[in-house]
Amino acid sequence: MKRSSGIAAAVTVVVVLTGGYFLLEQTGRDNARAAAAASPAGPVVPITITVAEKKDVPVFVRGIGTVQAYKTVQVKSRVDGQIVKIAFEEGQDVKAGDPLFQIDPRPFKALLEQAQAAKQRDEAQLAGAQLDLDRYSKLIGSGFQSRQTYDQQKTTVEALKGSIAADQAQIDTAQLNLAYSDIRAPIDGRTGQRFVDLGNLVQAGQGTNLVTITQIKPIFVNFTIPQYANHNLRKNQARHPLTVLAYSADDSFKLAEGEVTLVDNQIDTATGTLRLKASFENLDERLWPGEFVNVRLQLSVRKDAITVPQRAIMQGPNGYYAYVVKPDLTAERRDVEVVAQQDGLAIIGKGFAAGEKVVLDGQYRLVNGARVRIDQPTAGSASAADKAG
Known part of the structure; x- marks a missing residue:
């Protein structure tokens, strides 16, 4: 009897232990399933974000x-002679x-003195x-003349008066030629390369360019825009001066910021463009005559526009889209305009609200609902985002 009772007790213990083991194993499986159901499937994707502003x-x-100089003058001689001085x-x-060149003035001074002497001679003859x-006239009535x-x-007197007038014209011409021998700057500006040296003989008839002066403060930029922008251009120009940025x-x-000063009166039919001119102080x-520049003509301003860096936007078969990070650190795909x-x-026209977190890097590994980890942007990404902002 005692042996039977011991065997029964042992069997009971084994059954209890076995049941407890299976109960613990089942509880662990249930907990694992619950944990798996509570968290989204898939790995955590590292990303960087930006904020819609x-x-x-x-x-x-x-x-x-x-770029075109405001004024350009080619300095040339108006008289013949030898250059005896260069003052710049x-x-x-x-x-x-300001003085630039001096042509030998002695021949012109001699001609001036000669014309003045001829006038004095004719004036003396006229007086007599x-x-x-x-x-x-007093004697003609009495018959003695x-x-x-x-x-x-009387004819002699009139002829001498004409000679004096001609002498004065010679004096004026000589004075003018003497003034022309002193060549001075016609405008404010900067001199370029000098084309003649000291001692050279110049002749007015040859039209030799001595030096070119260009005015670069202010300065112009000639540029063209597509003809489709003409309507908005005219509409906005009537409201306010149009700003032009030169890059x-x-x-x-x-490089500089200026204003539109000229809109051409016709569109070029060969290119379909409209020519404009802008003035810059x-x-x-920073602007130099003859330089090629990229021009941005500002027509208007979009007020309170929602913006994100351009590389946060992706393009698919159905249009543009991006990923937004939700508060539970999951990614949501958004179609955007x-x-x-x-x-x-x-x-952005539609799709984002100001302040939403938008995925900037790492979006190519995302799907809708994927778990994400927000990392700090790298130096290259940060600088690119700063430029975009």
């Missing part, structure tokens, strides 16, 4: 332009009236002839 964004029309250095800034004419002699003397040829940095001389893209920014 609301800002005022200018509306630009782009074009290519050429190449590349020097000059003011209107006039006295004779006055005497003849003939009418013919009187008329001849370097590689479009990497801004150019106080820092892109109004415009410029300067590294995408301007």
Whole structure:
């Protein structure tokens, strides 16, 4: 009896232990299933984010332009002679009236003195002839002087008056040529390369260019825009002056800011473009005549536009889309309407609200509902995002 009771007790213990083991195993499986059901499937994707911002964004029309000097003068000699003095250095800034070249003035001074002497001689002769004419006029009535002699003397007086007038013209011409021998700057500007040296003989008839002066403060930029922008251009120009931004040829940095001063009166039918001219103060001389520049004509400003960096937007078969990070650190795919893209920014019409977190890097590994981990942007990504902003 005692042996049977021991065996029964042992069997009971084994059954209890076995049941407990299976109960623990089942509980662990249930907990694993619950944990798996509570968290989304798939690995955690590392990303960087940006924040959708609301800002005022200018509306630009782009074009290519050429810098043109405000004024350009080719300095030439108006008289013949030898250059005896040069009063400037190449590349020097000059003011209107500053001396540039001196042509030997001695021949012109001699001609001036000769014309002045001829006038003095004719004036003396006129004075004597006039006295004779006055005497003849008193004697003609008494018969001591003939009418013919009187008329001849009157003709002599008139001829001498004409000679004096011609002498004065010779004096004026000589004075003008003497002034032309002193060549001065006609405008404010900067001198270029000098084409003649000291001692050279110049002739007015040859039209030799001595030096070119260009005015670069202010300065012009001639550029063209597509003809489709003409309507908005005219509409906005009636409201306010239009701002023009000049950028370097590689479009990497801004050179200057100016205003439209001329809209051409017709569209070029060969190219379908409209020519414009903008004026820039150019106080820092960042624009140089003959330089090619990229031009951005600002037509208007989009107020409170939603913007994100352009590389946060992806394009699929159905249009543009992006991923937004939700508060539970999961990604949500959003279809977006892109109004415009410029300067590294995408301007969003629909799809985002200001302040939402948008995936900037890592979006190519995402699917809708994927788990994400927000990392700090790398140095390259941060600088690119700063440029876009």
